Amino acid sequence: MKKLLATLGIIALLVAPISTGISAAAEDESKEDYLVMFDGPAQKGLLNAFGVDDEDILRDYDLLPVYHINLTEGQAEGLDNHPQIQHVEENADAQAFSQTEPWxxxxxxxxxxxxxxxxxxxxxxxxxxxxxxxxxxxxxxxxxxxxxxxxxxxxxxxxxxxxxxxxxxxxxxxxxxxxxxxxxxxxxxxxxxxxxxxxxxxxxxxxxxxxxxxxxxxxxxxxxxxxxxxxxxxxxxxxxxxxxxxxxxxxxxxxxxxxxxxxxxxxxxxxxxxxxxxxxxxxxxxxxxxxxxxxxxxxxxxxxxxxxxxxxxxxxxxxxxxxxxxxxxxxxxxxxxxxxxxxxxxxxxxxxxxxxxxxxxxxxxxxxxxxxxxxx
Structure with missing residues (x-):
């Protein structure tokens, strides 16, 4: 099943550059914070192929091929199934560990x-x-x-x-x-x-x-x-x-x-x-x-x-x-x-x-x- 999804992901990549439908739909969908890690050098062109605009790229990291990006749910799923993407994760919240005062x-x-x-x-x-x-x-x-x-x-x-x-x-x-x-x-x-x-x-x-x-x-x-x-x-x-x-x-x-x-x-x-x-x-x-x-x-x-x-x-x-x-x-x-x-x-x-x-x-x-x- 994963292999099939990966194949579908490749197809999406091939058709995305010649279809304006994905980008338009992406604009209508709400976007969330994600961290995306490539399996190898990060390629901004690949992100653009999935309708990710430069303004959606919040940060690209230096030491690992990681991008901090705003994505729609569909874009996140598509990237997650792509063979050149290693990880796609929602950007989780973190808080300082607090001290409890016993009663x-x-x-x-x-x-x-x-x-x-x-x-x-x-x-x-x-x-x-x-x-x-x-x-x-x-x-x-x-x-x-x-x-x-x-x-x-x-x-x-x-x-x-x-x-x-x-x-x-x-x-x-x-x-x-x-x-x-x-x-x-x-x-x-x-x-x-x-x-x-x-x-x-x-x-x-x-x-x-x-x-x-x-x-x-x-x-x-x-x-x-x-x-x-x-x-x-x-x-x-x-x-x-x-x-x-x-x-x-x-x-x-x-x-x-x-x-x-x-x-x-x-x-x-x-x-x-x-x-x-x-x-x-x-x-x-x-x-x-x-x-x-x-x-x-x-x-x-x-x-x-x-x-x-x-x-x-x-x-x-x-x-x-x-x-x-x-x-x-x-x-x-x-x-x-x-x-x-x-x-x-x-x-x-x-x-x-x-x-x-x-x-x-x-x-x-x-x-x-x-x-x-x-x-x-």
Whole structure:
């Protein structure tokens, strides 16, 4: 069939120069933008044979035998069937790839603060997690450490699981017209790998990660992880970080129920030295999975949260793991503008300026608010 159409195309070429009917019809038809590539040197005479006037030729290219042309549908079909034409394509539209702002960022006033230039610059945030994909287009990982020594898990900048990369994106995905943007895009994030590529770890590993964070001058530690069993040593390390001036932020846990009246906050979030963060949805309703109890301190977005995942990709996750980095990012924004505050004073400020949502055992002091805290 293609051969037959090609033959018809040759016939059209032969008769076009002696027939004025094609040109007249072409003038009556609407024309569209096309790119035409010849199979060999471009011949303007061939185009003229199909009724293409010089004024319809918008551009001829130098490095490839390509013309940018206005054509009628009939002219395009005829050229496409000609053996000396390699490609005939409609000129497709293109747009700049835009950046998406996940709903949680404006929800915690991260957008308002960023618009005023409050971006978390100069604040170091340690993400204790499954590592961070340092090659991701939307992340700038400042450094890191792995508590593992096996080949599979020893690289903190490799995150097969994806959890740590997602958390890091919520804290500080770059404001670069790509993908998403984090709460504090100019904060420095560090990949502290305390969970392996399957998402599992131990209290010993978390303690080592906290120790590394203290020794390497981290300002904020985010721990979107936890367990149901308390540990005096893990508590000692969490307390030590707080005593050393580090703000410790941790996910409250995903052991809540629909009634929301159980005491289910996990560790290390349950320790007094950590901010336990609960999860809410876009309507400021507690996510049913969000752990509850007297240790809940702040709330943040944790449902359908869009962020970075390995391989220059993006995905939506649910969990208090997603809520905690919103608070870490807000803390980075506020601390960058109020560096005179101690971690204790910063924590109190975040509590005082939170948007009260309801029962304290479900929401704590309420929804964390960046701009309100900065302006307070």
């Amino acid at each position: 949680g960022i404006p929800h915690v006033e991260g957008t308002d603060s960023r618009d005023e230039g409050y971006t978390g610059e100069g604040v170091n945030v340690a993400v204790l997690d499954t590592g961070i994909d340092a090659s991701h287009e939307d992340l700038d990982v400042a450094g890191g450490h792995s508590v593992f020594d096996d080949a599979e898990n020893s690289d903190p900048y490799y995150d097969e699981n994806g959890h740590g990369t997602h958390v890091a994106g919520t804290v500080a995905a770059l404001d670069n017209d790509l993908g998403v943007v984090g709460v504090a895009p100019d904060a420095s994030v560090y990949a502290v790998k305390v969970l392996d590529n399957s998402g599992s770890g131990s209290y010993a590993g978390i303690a080592e990660g906290i120790e590394w964070s203290i020794q390497n001058d981290m300002d904020i530690i985010n721990m979107s992880l936890g367990g149901s069993q308390s540990s005096s040593i893990l508590e000692e390390y969490t307390d030590l970080a707080y005593e050393e001036g580090v703000l410790v932020v941790a996910a409250a846990g995903n052991d809540g129920n629909r009634g929301g009246n159980n005491d289910s906050v996990g560790y290390p979030a349950k320790y007094d030295s950590a901010i336990a963060v609960a999860a809410v949805d876009e309507n400021n309703q507690r996510a049913t999975f969000s752990s509850t109890g007297p240790d809940v301190e702040l709330s943040a977005p944790g449902v359908d949260v869009l962020s970075s995942v390995p391989g220059d990709s993006y995905d939506t996750y649910n969990g208090t793991s997603m809520a905690s980095p919103h608070v870490a990012g807000v803390a980075a924004q506020v601390w960058a503008e109020k560096p005179e505050l101690s971690n204790v004073e910063l924590r109190e400020l975040l509590q005082d300026t939170a948007d009260e949502l309801g029962a304290s055992h479900q929401y704590g002091h309420g929804l964390v608010q960046s701009y309100e805290a900065i302006q307070h």
